[in-house]
Amino acid sequence: MSNKIHHLVQTMFPPDGSGLKPYEWMVNPTRQQQWIDNQGIFLWLAFFFSEIGAGLYFVSLFYEFKAGLILGWLITLILGGAIHILYLGNPLRAWRMIMKPKTSELSRGIWIIGVFAVMGFLQIISGSSFNVVFNIIMGILCLLIISHGFATMNVIRALPAWSSTMVLPLSVISGVWVGYQLLQFMFVVSKPAEIASGMEVWAEVFFFAYVLCIILYAWGTYHSSEIGKESIIMQGTGELKRISLIGVGGLGVALPLILTLIMWGGDTNAFWIFLRLASVFAGDLAVRYVIMKSAVYKPLLTRQ
Amino acid sequence: MTYKTDEIWEDKWVNTTCGVCYCGCGAKVRVVNGVPVKIEGIKESTMGGANAGLCGKGTAGLMYYHDPNRIKKPLLRTNPEKGIGVDPKWKEIEWDEALDIIATRMKKIMEDDPNKILFTNQTMRASDGPHNHPYFYAQAFGVKNNGNFIIGGGSLHCGNACHMLGGLIHGAWSIAPDWRYTKYVLKWGSSKGTGSGHSAMTNARLRADAVRRGIKEIVFDPMGNFAGGKATEWVAILPGTDTAVGLAIANYIVNIRGEMDEIYLKAKTNFPYLIKDDGTYMRHVESKKPLIFDSREGKVKEYDDKSLAFEDCALDGEYEYEGEKVRPCFVPFKEHLKQYTIEWAADVSTVPAAKILEVAKGWLDNAQIGSTITLEGKTYPYRPVSSVTFRGSQGHSNGIHQVAAIDLMSQLVGAEDVPGGTLGWPAIRRAYPGGNYEQTCTVGTDGVIVPSVFYSHDPWPVHAPSYPATNMGCVDLWTHCTLSHIPYVEEMEYIHEKLGMKSKPEMIFGISANFVISNSDWATAVKNFKDCFVVQLDLWVNETDQAIGDIILPDVSYLEKDCWSSEIDAFFFSGSPSHEDWYVHMQQPVAKPVGESRFFMDVYIDIANRVGVLDKFNAKLNSYYGVQDPELQIKPGEVLTWKQIGERFLKWVYGKDADKVQKQGYATWNKAIDDVYWRWNIDTRCPVYMEYLIHDKRGMKKIFDEVGFDLWMDWDQYTPLPTWFWPESHKDLDNEFDLIAFSYRDILHTNNTTFQNPYIDEVSKMCPYTFTITLNTTMAKQRGLKDGDIIWIENKYGVKENGIVKTMEAQSPKVVGIAGQGGLWADGRPIAKGKGANFCKLLPAKFRYFDPVAGNMETAVAVKIYKD
Amino acid sequence: MPRWGMVIDVKRCIACWGCTIACKEEHFLPPGVFFNRVLIGETGKFPSSSKLIYPILCNHCSDAACVEACPTGATYVREDGIVAIDDTKCVGCRACLVSCPYQQRTYYDQKVKDKEYFPGQGKTEMELIGEKLYPFKLGTVIKCNFCSERIEDGLKKGLTPGKDEDASPACVNICPVNARVFGDLDDPNSEINRMIMEKKGKQLRKEFGTEPAVYYID
Known part of the structure; x- marks a missing residue:
């Protein structure tokens, strides 16, 4: 390759990994970059952590497990919240988002996190932590937080891959599933074996629901619109192909499936559960990554 | 997002003329705190876009001033070796030293033969007028014809045949x-x-x-x-x-x-003109005027016979005159x-x-x-x-x-x-009311119009081919080439030798030309010009400067230029063809010259003064602008700057309104409807039957036969009848070289100078075709090519260029398209470097690829394409 | 109160990019930032394919997706219909940026600010004066403001936006082919309303329900 052409290639195909030729921007279906590329990667992590934290908190309510509440609360606020604020251009102004709960999904989410923070703190420090009313309120708050990230994405009409119907159910179930895995792992290392083993029935349910949601998401989005189709195609081709195959297919679905079958009927042990947790963790990160990365805008330049 | 108005201590608009292409639209520049920050058109002007409109590249012109790559001091080559890829090892020198070297060299050449110096202007960079002055500047040095040589023009891709017939038919450029x-x-x-x-x-x-x-x-x-x-x-x-x-x-x-x-x-x-069997006009025995058969009177008359009514001019039939058979x-x-x-x-x-x-x-x-x-x-x-x-x-x-x-x-x-x-x-210009500069066409021999505003070689009357050739372009022989093609052909030395051209160029004095890469085969251009001492005034060190330049002088951009005449004599690029007011702009400086840069007209004057020909140049200026008022003429011995000359000449051109015009930066006055459709009112005839070509062929062929000129030339094209001839590029097509590459002008670019403008560069990347090579989508697919592939384009002579494929439906499947003049490599223009693909280098610089009559280059070429 | 809008005559537009570059100069935009762009593509198959050219800018939607997404109210629709950003309130969450179906917003951070038109050669006088005269706040989102400062200044001087150069957006002024007409959408007699009626003006991506104030005629 001559020097000249090397220069030209650099110019026309920016090495920022976006794969976007400048002259195809909004002329062809154009990938969203803001919430995944560069700094946007923070948001991916923030959404993940706040949701699995809330998921852990949520399932811990059913098992009245305080350590789970504390860890869930911490993950949501410290990992989820802090990373979230780091992503902001003006972190010091973050308080403004609380001032306008009516304006947007995003500020409603912030409100919910705020309420969750306060109420959760109270629940954790109070003597009678697992009071029914408290549980119900916290349960609802957890579900709202779990779905917060995807709900924020879901309201964006401009990105059909995010606004498709299965996005919310998928996000709720993924939060619960990963949270449940965390809890199961906490139990298996700290409690009698039969407790973790007894949890396996629900683990099976959550897992298959999760897989079903992924399939329904992909199928539904593919058939929702031309652009939705574009997103799903993008997930299965190009640079996302590897992540979809290994991350989502391998770590999110296949490996947990194998492990679930191994442990079928409650035949659990700490190693398998840890392995499944790690796999599910990575798999769910991959699911979110692929969904965020493959969202495309409808081109403006088509036959109007 | 608001303006911090309290930070502003100066905020003004300066009226000037856009200089990014040669069109010269009216432009005004906003200067804030001494910094030019914005360009728009001039609403009151008919020259340019609607209202305050200006095109993108004009708007981007600001960067000419702000570019840190501008040359700030004269540069001298210290490496005697020349060529593409050779470091010139520039050394900064003082203006005085530079001008001294130039003047000394010129004087020495002039003692031998002034025709060995080539003076050239440019339309390459801008409507950086004055356009015509290099021609009579050259004359002041004793250069006879300057060879119709515009190394810096839009190169030969520009309109030789168009201008020739534009002149003959419309009296216009x-x-x-x-x-x-x-x-x-x-x-x-x-x-x-x-x-x-x-x-x-x-x-x-x-x-x-x-x-x-x-x-x-x-x-x-x-x-x-x-x-x-x-x-x-x-x-x-x-x-x-x-x-x-x-x-x-x-x-x-x-x-x-x-x-x-x-x-x-x-x-x-x-x-209706009557011709003989050999196709030439039958002429009146005494007046030698062409003849027409008056069908009402049944009589042969001179074409301009007052008794001949138009409707009676016979278009058919066969007649006899002086015993010879004739027919219209x-x-x-x-x-x-x-x-x-x-x-x-x-x-x-x-x-x-x-x-x-x-x-x-x-x-x-x-x-x-x-x-x-x-x-x-x-x-x-x-x-x-x-x-x-x-x-x-x-x-x-x-x-x-x-x-x-x-x-x-x-x-x-x-x-x-x-x-x-x-x-x-534009063919004519009326004088400003109360002023003096007017140009109108006249009717020449055979009733053909004689253009009044023409660049270089006048189309009418056609001079007879003569031997020996006296200039590099050999226009003594090629009577119709508006711009000569000879300096670019591989066989130049052979042609010069055969045609007795003794004034082998030793020096080029040019302005911002980039002819090494903007015409045809690069190697030939370097070969033909590298032995010259090349002096250029330029904004940057461009490819030509880097390859063969000896001294590069820093020129001002149009934004720093104080030029009263920029549009007076260059309006054949810029006027309105429609029924709209006459309009003339000046160029007024919006900022101080960058570095030590100087306006080329002042450099012209300085050098002419050093060489001792300033009086001659001044006399030419007096006559070019037709200044008859002795008070306003430049007198012998006077050394005036271009601005000082303007102060006098504008009084001649605009009369008592000179001050007003100078202050507002433009002049506008009424154009009558008869000045739009002026040709209808004068008695001329378009030479649609190109009888003159028969005589040209005879004259040229006689000389060629005498000197034994044996390069192949398609003499058949010297026919008075518009006739089909296959272009040379098509003749080269075969199974291997099966596509025709062509180039086109992108709206964002003026040849290659605009490639260095970062605003334009930025938006060029957002254009699918500007920096790419276009192929028809289906054709590309059949050849296994897709968007983004890197391909080579190669001509029959082994010259190749690479670039990135962009497919498009709207292109003939048998062609390859490249916009303009990319593929640049000069170190002095880092923004331009490496952008786009260069089409020009693919054009073979061989004599047979030129229009034998008008000297057009064959700007399409048979190529093969293949993946990198 | 008027509601400002624009009609873009696609038939007239020749994709010269004047709007894009004039806008950059008007707002001293750094490299890579555009409030105005031209989209170029084609439709159909050879030999009856045709070129598509669409100049685009912020649509100043009356039901704007960006406003809906903004968690702080920093992005809002002004009384005159202009979608504005209060950079003292923007937290830089970029929800607006992601939400805009027209992708007309840019996040302004140190990386964007540091870009030079002549890379590695320092900022030019023009870039430096721009930072002083027309500063953007780091960590906020910026976009086309319909040249609201020009409109406001013009109105103060008694001028008419869309008619007088000093009261009209820079992209309208620069257009050499009169492809942009600016005016009041609430005035039934305005030129733009007449054009929208006569030539059946279309909004871009109407299906998103954003109600753009920019119309295209063909």
């Missing part, structure tokens, strides 16, 4: 549709109104109004991009085959429908056209026969032959059809016939220089 009244426009390789070209934004504005009004615009072009992409209909055609379609339509008009504007043909063309030249013309059937044209051009027929019908039906229109109380024939051509279609080895065939359609229906038809512009 260029042509445009009469947008205001036309209904049906055919464009052939021309972007008038949609992109580049003379008066680009003036035409764009007029065209936009016309398309809104609902005109039909049909574009014949290998690609549907700037012109075709905006047309009512784009018709894909192979490069260089427009003649075929044009002649087929002419045949349809004359021989199939037989509906012509006969009165026009009798009154305004040479069709329309007779063989008509017969000649019969061979050009629509089916034949479809085969040659790839335009479907049905489409040609449809256009031919549309043309004739819209022509409204016989109708008239009354404008401002004056009645004119009304022919709302216009057929225009420019760079694209004429840039072939058959260029002269391309232009003649396209023009022929208009001639046959009388749609020339009348409302709705094709207008030649």
Whole structure:
């Protein structure tokens, strides 16, 4: 390759990994970059952590497990919240988002996190932590937080891959599933074996629901619109192909499936559960990554 | 997001002239705290876009001033070796030293032969007027003809044949549709109104109004991009085959429908002129004037005989004069056209026969032959059809016939220089009320118009070919080349030797030219020019400077230029073809010169003074502007700056309003309707039958035979009848080299200088075609190519260029398209470096690839393409 | 109160990019930032394919997706219909940026600010004066403001936006082919309303329900 052409290639195909030729921007279906590329990667992590934290908190309510509440609360606020604020251009102004709960999904989410923070703190420090009313309120708050990230994405009409119907159910179930895995792992290392083993029935349910949601998401989005189709195609081709195959297919679905079958009927042990947790963790990160990365805008330049 | 107005201590707009292409639109520049920050058009101006409109590249012109890569001091080459890829090892020197080296060298050459110095101007960089001055500057040094040599011009891709026939038919440098009244426009390789070209934004504005009004615009072009992409209909055609379609339509008009504007043909063309068997005019025994047969009186008369009514000029029949058989030249013309059937044209051009027929019908039906229109109380024939051509279609080895065939359609229906038809512009200029500078055309021999405003080689009257050649361009022999092609051909030395050219150039004194990479084969350009001592005034060190420059002097950009004359004498690039006020801009400096840069006119004066020819130059200036007032003339011994000269000359040009004009930066005055359709009112005849070519051929051939000139040349093209000839690029096609590469002008770019502008660079990347090589989508697929692939394009002589593929549907499957002059490598222009692909280098610089008549380069080339 | 809007005549537009570059100069935009762009593509198959050219800018939607997404109210629709950003309230969450179906917003951070038109050669006088005269706040989102400062200044001087250069957006002024007309959408007699009616003006991506104030005629 001559020097000249090397220069030209650099110019026309920016090495920022976006794969976007400048002259195809909004002329062809154009990938969203803001919430995944560069700094946007923070948001991916923030959404993940706040949701699995809330998921852990949520399932811990059913098992009245305080350590789970504390860890869930911490993950949501410290990992989820802090990373979230780091992503902001003006972190010091973050308080403004609380001032306008009516304006947007995003500020409603912030409100919910705020309420969750306060109420959760109270629940954790109070003597009678697992009071029914408290549980119900916290349960609802957890579900709202779990779905917060995807709900924020879901309201964006401009990105059909995010606004498709299965996005919310998928996000709720993924939060619960990963949270449940965390809890199961906490139990298996700290409690009698039969407790973790007894949890396996629900683990099976959550897992298959999760897989079903992924399939329904992909199928539904593919058939929702031309652009939705574009997103799903993008997930299965190009640079996302590897992540979809290994991350989502391998770590999110296949490996947990194998492990679930191994442990079928409650035949659990700490190693398998840890392995499944790690796999599910990575798999769910991959699911979110692929969904965020493959969202495309409808081109403006088509036959109007 | 608000303006911090409290930070502003100076905020002004300065009126000037845009200098980013040669169109010279009115422009005003906003200067805040001494920094130029914005450019717009001038609302009151008819030169340029609508209201305060200006095109993107004009708007981006600010960067010419802000570019840190501008040369700040004169540079001297210290490495005696020259060539592409050789480091010149520049050394900064003082102006005085630089000018001294130049003047000393010039004096020494002049003792031997002043013709060995080539002076050249540029349209490469900008309408950085004054355009014409290098010509008479050269004369002041004793240079005879300067070889019609514009190394810095739009290169030979520009309009040799167009200008030649524009001059002969319209008395004008260029042509445009009469947008205001036309209904049906055919464009052939021309972007008038949609992109580049003379008066680009003036035409764009007029065209936009016309398309809104609902005109039909049909574009014949290998690609549907700037012109075709905006047309009512784009018709894909192979490069260089427009003649075929044009002649087929002419045949349809004359021989199939037989509906012509006969009165026009009798009154305004040479069709009734009587010719002998050998095709030459039968001339009056005494007056030597061509003759016409008066059908009413049954008598042969001189063409301008007062007793001859137009309607009585015979177009057919056979007569006798002085015992010799004669006939109107329309007779063989008509017969000649019969061979050009629509089916034949479809085969040659790839335009479907049905489409040609449809256009031919549309043309004739819209022509409204016989109708008239009354404008401002004056009645004119009304022919709302216009057929225009420019760079694209004429840039072939058959260029002269391309232009003649396209023009022929208009001639046959009388749609020339009348409302709705094709207008030649600008051809005349009226003086400012109370001022003195006026240019109008005269009628020359045989009733042919003599243009008053023309660049370089005058088209009429045609001088006889003469031996020996006295200049590098050998225009003594090539009587029709507006700009000579000889300096670029590989066989230059052979041609010079055979034609007795003794003044082998030793020095070039140029302005911002980049002819090494912007014309044809780079190696030939370097070979032909590297032995010269090359001095250039430039903004940056460009490719030519880096390859062969010896001294580079820092020039000012148009934003720093104080030039009162920039548009006075360059209005043939910029005026409005329509019925709009006359308008002339000046260039006023909006900022101080960058570094030690100096305006080239002042450098001209300084050098002329050092060499001792300033008085001669000043005398030429006096006569060029026609200054008759002794008070205002430059007197012998006077050394004035360009600004000081302007203070005097503007008084001559604008009379008592000179101060006012100078203050506002422009002048505007009324243009009468008769000045738009001026040609209708004077008694001239278009030499549609190109009889003069017979004489040229005889004169040239005689000399060539005598000197034993044995390079192949297509002498057949010297025929008075517009005729089909295959362009050289098509002759080169075979199984391996199976595609024709062509280039086109991108609206964002003026040759290659704009590549260095970061604003333009930025948006160029957002254009799919500007920095890429375009291929038809299906054709690319068949060859296993897709968007983003890197390909090589290679010509038959092993010259190759690479670039990135962009496929498009709107391109003929048999061609490869490249925009402009990319593929740049000069270290002095880092933004430009490496952008786009260079088309020019693929053009073979061999003698046979040039139009034998007008000297056009064949700007298409047979190539093969393959993946990197 | 008027509601400002624009009509873009696609038939007139020749894709010269004047709007894009004039806008950059008007707002001293750094490299890579555009409030105005031109989209170029094509439709159809050879030989009857045709070129598509669409100049785009912020649509100043009356039901704007960006406003809906903004968590702080920093992005809002002004009384005159202009979608504005209060950079003292923007937290830089970029929800607006992601939400805009027209992708007309840019996040302004140090990386964007540091870009030079002549890379590695320092900022030019023009870039430096721009940062002083027309500063953007780091960590906020910026976009086309319909040149609201020009409109406001013009109105103060008694001028008419869309008619007088000093009261009209820079992209309208620069257009050499009169492809942009600016005016009041609430005035039934305005030129733009007449054009929208006569030529059946279309909004871009109407299906998103954003109600753009920019119309296209063909």
